[in-house]
Every structure is written in structure tokens, then in C-alpha cells.
Amino acid sequence: MALRNLRTRFLLSSGLLVLMTVASGAWGVFALTRLGEAVDATLDESEETIVLAASLATAIEREDDALLRIATGKADRGEGGLAAERERFEEAFARLAPFLKEPEERITLGSIRRNVDIYRAASDRMLATPVREDAWEVYHVNVNPALRGVVADCERVRELHFRGMRQTGIQARDRARRAAAVVGGILAAAVVTSILVASRLARAVVPPVLDLTRSVEALSRGDFDRRVSVTSADELGRLAAGFNQMAETLAEFRRLNLDEVIRAKETLESTLAALPDAVIVVDPSGDIVAANPTAWSVFRALGLDQVRRVEQLPLPTDSLDAVRGQLRGDGTGVTRPDLNRLLEVVLNGHQAKLLPTVMPIPEFSGGRPGAVVVLYDVTEFARLDELRAEMIAVASHELKTPLTTLRMNLMLMRERVEELSPLLREMVATAALGCEELAATIDELLDLTRIEAGQFRLNLDRVDLLGLAGHLADKFLPRFAEHDVRLDFVRGCDEAVVQGDAARLGVVLSNVLTNALKYTPDGGRVEIAVTTAVSGLKPHLLEVAVTDTGPGVPPEFREQVFEKFFRLEHLQPQSDGGVQGVGIGLYLCRQIVSLHGGKMRCEAVTGGPGARFVVELPAATAEP
Template sequence: MKLLQPFRTIQAKLIIMVLLLILIALQLIGVYFISTMKSSLINSFTSGLNDQARLLTVLAASEIPKQDNAGNVEEGTSVYLSQLVGSLFGSSGTETQVLDSSGRVLATSLEEHQSYVGRKNTSLLVSRALQGISDNSEEIIDSDNIRKKVIAKPVMSGDKIVGAVYIVASMKDLYVTVERVNRIFVTGMLLALGMTALLGILIAGTITQPIKALTRQVAAVAEGRFEERVPVLGNDEIGQLSTAFNDMTDRLSEALSVNEEEKEKLASILANMSDGVLATDEIGRVIVANRRARTMLGLDDIEGKTVSETLDIDKQPVAEALQGTESQLLLQRSLGEDEDPLVFRVTLTPIRRRDKGVVGSIAVLQDVTESEKLEESRREFVANVSHELRTPLTTIKSYAEALDDGALEEPPLAERFVGVIRSETERMIRLVTDLLHLSRFDSRQAPVRRQQTDMAEMMEEVVDRFSLQLRQKAITVKVQVEPDLQKAWLDRDGIDQVLDNLVSNAIKYTLDGGSISLSARLNEAGQLAVAVRDTGIGIPKKDLGRIFDRFYRVDKARSRSMGGTGLGLSIAREIVRAHGGTISLESEPGVGTTVTVMLPPAQEGSEHP
């Protein structure tokens, strides 16, 4: 196959085709020419022999009849005939015999065949000639492999056949001439083929060189190199093809540039979408997945899997999408034991192509975890508010009805009922006040008014405000402020409220004789760290994650009996967040609880919130 490789090029095919056409044409011409020439030479040779034979029959017609009484030819006649055939054919190498009516040789032109005189020539042609048939000729090949022409003609004397003329002429010179002409023709044909091959190479080159240039340009375009151009060498068909190809290269370059730009835009959009996207083929296998989808599903190798396998859902919605029906699913996926489950909405949409119908589907994964949490929080908040308001309102209604039914007539009982109504009313006022406070934080309508605050003085004032409750439960309090920490730039009223809530909770859940410590210091990052530590009953580990949620109580009955609304820690967190800080809680049941507030450093005139 490698040997045939060079002959598969267009140039080789064109040259071979032209050579074959020339060769066939020359062969046809040669065969016709040589055949015609050969026939002409043979006819001319035969015609010459016939003329000579007819001349000899005329000359011999008057001599053959001269015979003696025994039927032998006279000696003078025999000598004459010998001289006659010798003078006519002796020099040409042609053997000529004159025969009498019986077929005996009277004279021959060859000296070496003089012994034939007097013998009878038994040739078939002689027999036919003696029978009066004048058109007798044939070609023979002698023992020396020489082709010869044989002619026999009758000799007529009046109407009587008196003898015959027998001529054997060599055709060697004729065929030598034909062979020479054949060699000349073959030589000329070879020269013509050589010239034709040379011209064919030149002509084929004018065709194949532009094609090779086009081939190189096609390879360059296939590799993404559009700057090269095909040379236009004329205005013929190949030149027009080169021009058209250059135009096509320019348009293809522009189209690919636009396509690449759109592809990059699409890839950037997909990579930075907040929603996950999975694109499938016509049988539901994932062919494209963006980064967000991999993060949401916790998978790296998604391509090649089916959507139902990737999302761990039933195959029916995917099959419906591939049939042209859009559908939505709400899925929940757990990413880890310590992490909250991820909730996302999956929208399955078919991909349609104008000429092929549905060729795949798009699965859009929208993270609705936060919205679901917010919705759950909203429902829980409404339920909690309703519950918190319903309890005191029910109590107030009951005691008001009791007063209306006659309790006013008994002053001690009426006074106690009025006290309960007053207490429940104050409780509702505190609840509404806390809700309004939280609402202002949610709507960002609670500005932070920073001022230079003496931390030691502020913490001592907090302890003084709770001195009565501390003495009642025999709780000892310790305040520690680093010596280097003199004043801090913060909202005094807001941080006061945070500390009040934290100290109030510490007192509530610390048993009699316990201790509470308040500390303030600067950490390595320059942040203000304020901590409230108690030796109370502590908080179970399962409740630590929700301790700052609104209305969340660890011991609901005890908290409500102590007058708490379940909003204190939520308000504290919002105030700390408004300062740009964080609040954290560590607790161990039976040991105590530590709440730490971290506030970023801020100076007067700074842009910190």
C-alpha cells in the first residue's frame, strides 16, 4: 500500500491519465499506420512481382514452344531463357523458374539451383498455373526462417498453355523496412510520452499547487489559525475558489469569535449563578453541570450520570421533561451530620430544537433553605406571639370577669385580682416593647450612637442595678477590667441593655450562693471582649444552636414564670450585630454558662457601624 501512496495524488493521477491518453492515441495511430504501411509495401511488392512475372510470360511465350521431336527444348532456347531470367532477377536474389507445359524446369535464375533444370516442379501453385489459373500467390517461410513470396503464372501461346513462370522472392528487406519504421515509431512514441509527461507535470502543477495551498489553509483553519490566506493566482475557477475560501475563513473567524465570546459569557454566567444548573442529553444523562450544582449536591463527578441518579429522585419527572412537560420538585439533601439539611427546588424544563423536537432537559436547582427557614421562623414567630399574648389576655379576661361577678365587693380579693391584671398587663407591655425593638433592628431603624464609655464604670452600674436580686439569692459578683482598657467607643445604652439581659439571665438560672463574673479585655486582634460567666444550671447541648432564636426557651414553664419573654438574647444579638460584632455562648449543664460579646475596635469619627 505504501508503494501506491505516491500515485494517489491528483498530480500523479493527472499525469498518468494524460500519458495513458497519449499512449492509447499513439498506439491506435501506430497500429493503423504500420498496418497500412505494411499492407501498402506488400501490395507494392506483390504488384512488382506480378508485373515482372507477366513480362516474363510474354517473353517466354515465344521460346517455350520451340522443342525438338523428342519434346525437349532446343539448346538455344534453354540458353536464352537462362539469360533472360538471369538478367531480370539474378541481382535481386529472387529465384525465377521457367517451366514447360509438363512442369519441368527449363531455366532458373539462381546458379546454385541449376541442378533443378530438367526436374519437375511439383508445387501446387505450378499445377494451378498449368491449369490456366493466373492469380496464384502465397507467402511461405523457408528453413532459414525467411518469409518469401511465391507467384506462379501460366505462359500462353495463343489459347494454348505452353508453360509457366514460377517466382520465389524474399520479403526480408520489406519486413526489415517495416521493423525499422516500427522502431522509429516506438522511439518517437517514447519521446512524445516523455515530452507529454514533462508538460503534464507542469500543467498538473498549475492545478495542484493552488489545491495544495487550499489544503494547507484548511489544515490551518482546522487548527484555529485564521490569519493565513490562500494566494489568488488568477481569475479562473481555482482563483475564484481561493477568493471564496478566504472570504469563508474571515467569516468563520468572526463567527467563531462571536461563538467563543458567547460561550465564555454563558460559562461565566453558569459558573457564577446562585442556582445550580444541570443540562442533559436526550436520554437524561448529565452533560453540563455548573459549580453551584456540584456544591449543592456535594458531588464532583456528575457528567455521565442520569439526573434521577444524581438527584436521587424518581425517573418519572425526568421522563416527563424529556417528553416536553415542565415540572417542579422540592428536595432535601443532607451534606453532613453536623450540618443543616439543604432544601432546594428543582425545576425540570425540556430543551427543544426546531428540527428535532426535545433533545434534552435543564434541571435548575434553586437553594430555598434560607427562605424555608424564614418561612418556618415566620410561622413559629406568629405562633409564639399569639401564644405569648393569648396567655396574659386570657388571665386578664378571667380576672376581669371575676371582678365583674362580685369580687369587687371583697376588697382583699379584688386587690389581689387587680395586682394579677396589672402584672399581666406589664408583661404584655414588655413583650410588645421587645417586639418593637426587634422590628426596629430588622428594618435598620435603630441607629448606633457611639460615645466614649468607661467600661469599668458601666459594668459597675450594671451590677448596682441588680444588687437587690443578687443579695436575695446570696450571689457574689466579680468585675474584671484590664488596666489598659480605660474607655471604649460604643453605644452605651445598647451595650447596657445587652449586659442587663445577660446578667438578668445569669441571676435567674444561678442557684442561691452561686457566683457571677463580668470581664472586659482586648484580645490579640484588638477587639473588645466582654464576657458574663455564671455558675448556674447550664444549658443542654441540644439547645445551644437555637438559644438566640426568638421566643426560644430551654425551660418554657420556668422561664415564663420568671417573667421572661424569650426575646432577651435575640435583642442582645441584634444590638451586637449593629455594632459589627458577634455574640457566642458556651455552657455545660451543672457547671455554668459563659456568654462572650466581641466588638470590633472603633474610634470617634470612624466609618464603622
């Protein structure tokens, strides 16, 4: 009957080995125990026999001594103790007889008996002889030889038992050798059986396990058609059958999944092809893995037939940096639409303007981020933006002439203000202030037009930021006091000189101070501070920071506030709309600071509400 259970095989094999080991041990213990008992019995019997033989020899000699005392007259027959000695001999003889079992020992025992009988008969004749000389002759001729014969027989008994003891030792040695041979044979059989059992179990276990291991490795490499041979119905056979079933299931799943992937790929390609804008997909390593036909048309129009890497994309530097930032996953890849950075290309015989936009793919493959680049066709939007810029430029120029006339008339009226009633004086002052604000707005619009046209010019000279900021603080102090807002000027360094346009930098700081006043409630505080930004051992950057205690700017809008026509109130329904403006002041400020080689940013105020606008400019080198 075939054993189909691997566990049963192991148990039977182990049981057989244990049984053989126990049998060999039990046989060894049994043989050694019997050998010990036989040796002990032989030694005890031999020792008793030797003692009895010595006692027998002693008894006959003492009987002879009693005989000689009677013969010499030193004692009479009754007092000599001859009878007692003879009785003692007989007791010793009776005790010795059962121990003498071997034929040679029985013959020796009979010789003792005959010699003792001869000895005693001769002793009695000796005692019955009246003549002493004749009695001594009988002793020497008959009694003494018989005595020597008895003593010799007793000595022979001891010799025979000494020989028996030697023979017992030889037998014990032979038995021990036979027992050792038997135990050795059993152990050898156990070893041979162990080798056979181990070999059989190895042939039954190792090949299937190796086959299963190789199949698992093949499966991990994607070889889902690999199968394991089922050679038995035991646990390994069931394991192999289970593995084959799993591999079959995985293969079927892979086929179904591959079909789904193919369908998804086709759907994605169809979707990308249907999009009117150019779409480019970049994997985490920077390779272009997908692009729709519009994108390839753009590449061909720019003379790029082979575009495989992100570095080959015809994008502005900031857009390429945005793609790299998205691939790094550091969050620096967000770009905002800017119609001043467009990609111009001729598509289908028409001039097209494309706006690059980078969007992240959080988990492209293996948990690593990818990126999608979309080139939006904003030709019409760009045209509208150009029209807007032209309209703003024309309107600004057209408004400037009548506004100048109106300002001159108001100035003339203010010279004769004492002739007017208080109500009219207030109306004239209000109209003059409105004209000033309108003139500032028109100037901003004109500057915006010049920046977009690339015609904005700076009159560079050495500018003392401490003096400029202090002058503006003094200028704005009455306006701040009028609104019950405290204005503090902080000198954070001894010297702050930059290479720049003092008028334009004044416009920047004035704009920031004006915004701070607009958004700071009554009783609040605004601070303008000039400090140095230290890098390494030498200060090389200067900072002008304006901090207010107003509502502040939410983190998500701190970059958007520097965009054209952006109004925070438009995105915050809770705002009361009391703050007026067109939303180009901070845009112009950042552009002016950028033309000076500096940066401008918006920060949160540490430890309280409010906003902090920082203008960072490179320090001017010392004059020779």
C-alpha cells in the first residue's frame, strides 16, 4: 500500500530508526546484565569452593595432629579430639560436595573420599598397634601417604576452580565480544537504514522543492506559463497542484489585465488625439512616454522630429524648471498662466500662440511623480490681451490731457480758496484728491503698458534706502495719523545703498505703504524697516519690509496678489468691498523690483495677524 502522506512517511522512518536504536540498546543492556550475573555467580561459587577446599585441608591436617598427640601419649583417645576433628572434616566435605559438578571435579572428590577412608583405616590400625615402633611404621607407610593424598586432592580442587575462574573470564570475554558484535551489527543496520531512509526522503522531498523554487522564481520574472510537475499525492503533490492552480489564475488574470491595459491605452490615445491642445506626458525619469498628434505637429513645426527627453521640449526655461520640479516631487513645479511667456509657432499656415502649463501626476509609477505639459492654444486670448493693452495705452494717453487741464483748474481754484465758502473749499479739496488718485492710476496703467512693451527704462544711480524710506515715512505720517494708524520707521542697519532708480523705488514703497494703510483698521500699526540680509560673512542683500496689523493675506493667495488685476476682495465673499483699486499696483512693484535685480514677496506676520511685504535688493558696491 502506497503511503500518500508525507507526514506519515517521516513518522514511520523516524519510528523505524528509533526502534532499531532502542533494540540495540536493549540487547546491549540485556547481554551485559546476563554477563555480569554469570560472572558474579561463577566468582561467588569459586570463592566458596576454594574456601571449603582450604577448610577441608585444614580439617584433615588438624585430624592428623590429634592422631599424633594420641600416638605420642600426650593425650588419650577420648581427650585428643580425634572424633571432633573427623566430624568437622565431614561437615566441610558435605558442604564442598555440591559445588563440585564437573566430571574432573567429581573424580577428585571421589579420590578425596577414598584417601580419607584409607587414612582413617590406617590411623585406626596405627592406634591399635601396641608396639610404638610398629605404630610409627604404620604411620609412615600407610597413614602419612594417605594424608598427603587428601591434601593433594584438596589442592587439586582449588586448582580446578582457579582454572574454572580463568575459563569463566574467557567465556565472559567471548560473550562481551558477541554482545558487542550484535550491538555493532544492529547499529550498522540502523546507519544503513538511516542512509536509505534519508536518501529516499531526499529523493521524495528535495526535487519537488527545487522544482517549486525554480517555478516561483520564474513566476516572479513574469513567466506565468511555468508549471510544477505533480509526482505524488502527498503534501508536496498538493502544494504543487495548488501552485499550478495559482499560476493558472495569475496567467488568466494577466491576460485579462493586459486586455484591459490595451483598452485603457487605446482609450487614452483616442482621448489625447481628440484634444485640440498639445498634450505631453513625462515619466519620472524625464522620458516622454506619450504625446498627442497636436503635440507632434508642434514639434515638427519647430523642426524637432525626435523628441524623447524633457530637455528637448521647446519650452521656456521656467516651464522646463517646473517640469523638473514636478518630477522631483518638491512642489516647485507649479506654474501660473502668463501671456507674456508664450510659444509662437506656425500651425496649418496660421500663426499660433501656445501657453505652456505644467500639471503634476502624483503617482505615475512605483509611487514616483510624473508630469503633464499642456500647450494651450491661446491665440485669440493673446490677441484680446494685445487689444486690451492698446486700449489701456490709448485711454491713458487720452485721459491724461483733460486730467491735466482739470488739475490746473483745481489748482487755480485752491489759490483763491479764501473766497469760497467752507462747503466749496471741501469740495475743491476732495476733487483735487480724486484727480491725484486718478493721475496715479493713469501713471500705473502707462507703466504697465511700457513694461509689457519692453519700453520701461530705469535711471540708475546710487540710492540710499534709509533716506528714501525715512522720507516716505515722514511724507505718509499725516495720512496715517488721519486714520488713527501708527507708522514706525526702523533703521536695522547703519548703511543701505543700492544701485537703482530712486523715483521707481519710491513708487514701490509708496504703493506698499498705501496698501498697508488701506487694509489696516483704525488703531492699528504699520512698520517700515530697512535691514540687511546676511549670507556667509558679508552682507550682500538689503531688505525693506512693510508690516501691518490688518487681516493679512491667506497662504494660497500670497503669490497671486502680484498678478495683474488681481483683487483679493473678489475671492473673499466676507470682504465688505470698502478697499478700492484696480489690482495692478503690486504687479508693477514686483516688475520694478525685478528690473533692479531683486525680489519681492508676501509673508505672514509671526505671532499675530497682518501681512508683511518684503522688497529684497542687492547692495551696491562701495564707491572707489
